Amino acid sequence: MDGLYIDMPLRYFLDKLAGKSPEPGGGSVAALTGALAAGLVSMVASLTFDKDKYQNVQAQIRSLLAASETLRIQMQELVQKDTEAYGALSEVYKMPRSTDTEKTLRTTRLQEALKKACQVPYEIAEKSLEIAKLARQAAEIGNTAAISDAGVAVLLANTCVRSAALNVRINLNSIKDETFINITWTRIQGILEQSANIERVVMEFTYKKMG
Amino acid sequence: MDGLYIDMPLRYFLDKLAGKSPEPGGGSVAALTGALAAGLVSMVASLTFDKDKYQNVQAQIRSLLAASETLRIQMQELVQKDTEAYGALSEVYKMPRSTDTEKTLRTTRLQEALKKACQVPYEIAEKSLEIAKLARQAAEIGNTAAISDAGVAVLLANTCVRSAALNVRINLNSIKDETFINITWTRIQGILEQSANIERVVMEFTYKKMG
Numbered sequence: 001m002d003g004l005y006i007d008m009p010l011r012y013f014l015d016k017l018a019g020k021s022p023e024p025g026g027g028s029v030a031a032l033t034g035a036l037a038a039g040l041v042s043m044v045a046s047l048t049f050d051k052d053k054y055q056n057v058q059a060q061i062r063s064l065l066a067a068s069e070t071l072r073i074q075m076q077e078l079v080q081k082d083t084e085a086y087g088a089l090s091e092v093y094k095m096p097r098s099t100d101t102e103k104t105l106r107t108t109r110l111q112e113a114l115k116k117a118c119q120v121p122y123e124i125a126e127k128s129l130e131i132a133k134l135a136r137q138a139a140e141i142g143n144t145a146a147i148s149d150a151g152v153a154v155l156l157a158n159t160c161v162r163s164a165a166l167n168v169r170i171n172l173n174s175i176k177d178e179t180f181i182n183i184t185w186t187r188i189q190g191i192l193e194q195s196a197n198i199e200r201v202v203m204e205f206t207y208k209k210m211g
Numbered sequence: 212m213d214g215l216y217i218d219m220p221l222r223y224f225l226d227k228l229a230g231k232s233p234e235p236g237g238g239s240v241a242a243l244t245g246a247l248a249a250g251l252v253s254m255v256a257s258l259t260f261d262k263d264k265y266q267n268v269q270a271q272i273r274s275l276l277a278a279s280e281t282l283r284i285q286m287q288e289l290v291q292k293d294t295e296a297y298g299a300l301s302e303v304y305k306m307p308r309s310t311d312t313e314k315t316l317r318t319t320r321l322q323e324a325l326k327k328a329c330q331v332p333y334e335i336a337e338k339s340l341e342i343a344k345l346a347r348q349a350a351e352i353g354n355t356a357a358i359s360d361a362g363v364a365v366l367l368a369n370t371c372v373r374s375a376a377l378n379v380r381i382n383l384n385s386i387k388d389e390t391f392i393n394i395t396w397t398r399i400q401g402i403l404e405q406s407a408n409i410e411r412v413v414m415e416f417t418y419k420k421m422g
Contacts, residue, residue, distance in 0.1 A: 006222045013221055018250040018280065026362070029363055033244065043228055043231075043236065072229060146233065166366075210377075
């Protein structure tokens with residue numbers, strides 16, 4: 001590929017996703033899902049901005065929009081970063097393993113590449129939890145006419161967290177460093193729990209607000 | 212806009228989503244989420260195709276790929292259809308309502324446009340339930356190395372169903388036809404329940420298969 005996925009037509013990304021190449025895969029899609037969630041939070045904020053009816057929340061709406069746009073850009077970058085980490089891993093898998101020296105070197109490099117391949121989805125999960133919090137705020141103070149969009153945002157943010165967690169898990173399974181595994185997975189479980197709670201609260205609230 | 216969203220750069224779609232215009236909104240994003248889910252199912256099928264290890268499931272894999280590609284194309288079309296239904300609704304809202312005749316005509320047209328605006332997310336939900344079923348099959352018979360991708364596919368398919376349901380609900384709230392409301396919402400609840408069950412089963416299975 002010659003450019004960033006984000007600069008290619010949406011159809012290209014979807015065709016490439018569906019094809020034989022393992023990249024882009026679940027990790028990139030998780031990041032894109034997070035970017036879509038952040039984009040919807042930004043839309044709800046944009047539709048609340050400068051509206052008389054929402055005069056008393058304008059300062060919060062401005063902060064909300066700034067925060068969601070920052071996270072959206074970061075998520076858009078993570079779409080690419082995930083494919084890069086995957087590419088690096090694929091290179092290591094191709095390393096020779098005829099001699100003992102080669103085998104040792106390959107194992108060391110593989111463990112490093114696997115940790116890196118874990119860190120990208122970990123970062124995606126962490127940032128998506130932040131997006132879920134922003135979606136909650138959008139549902140609470142945003143334009144009521146866009147309440148279903150705030151609801152969709154929280155669903156996407158939580159799905160991003162859960163999708164990223166699957167990608168962390170599958171990479172952890174090949175890692176030998178038990179301390180790294182335990183720390184990473186314990187943290188991911190904490191993120192999963194917080195994100196699921198936010199989703200539950202916001203969905204109840206969204207259906208209530210829709211009447 | 213001069214072309215289909217699907218032919219625009221991904222960045223354009225995300226920027227437009229985040230902006231002041233209510234379209235593209237939650238409905239289009241739901242359809243895109245469904246298209247991503249179908250794309251991941253196709254990828255898992257593609258990664259299983261022609262592999263010796265999966266010789267005994269090649270016929271099923273071929274059917275799976277054909278089905279997921281059909282649904283992916285349909286979902287890609289629904290991204291656009293949702294914005295069109297929204298556009299039609301916006302036009303009706305602009306209709307004059309100075310005289311009683313104008314008011315009556317506007318009300319009739321509005322009710323028609325609202326039903327149409329319900330039907331698009333309803334179709335998205337229906338099709339995404341089918342994608343969830345394909346994701347289950349991908350998890351069961353697909354390449355084990357891509358099991359996390361099958362897991363992400365089911366998460367996205369269920370989120371597509373739940374997001375579409377929110378968009379059906381918000382439009383139903385302005386519809387006066389009680390029979391239409393009851394039939395539509397009862398059916399959506401059935402789809403939501405089936406989809407949630409598939410997600411639960413596939414996620415348990417995915418974590419089990421990852422070990």
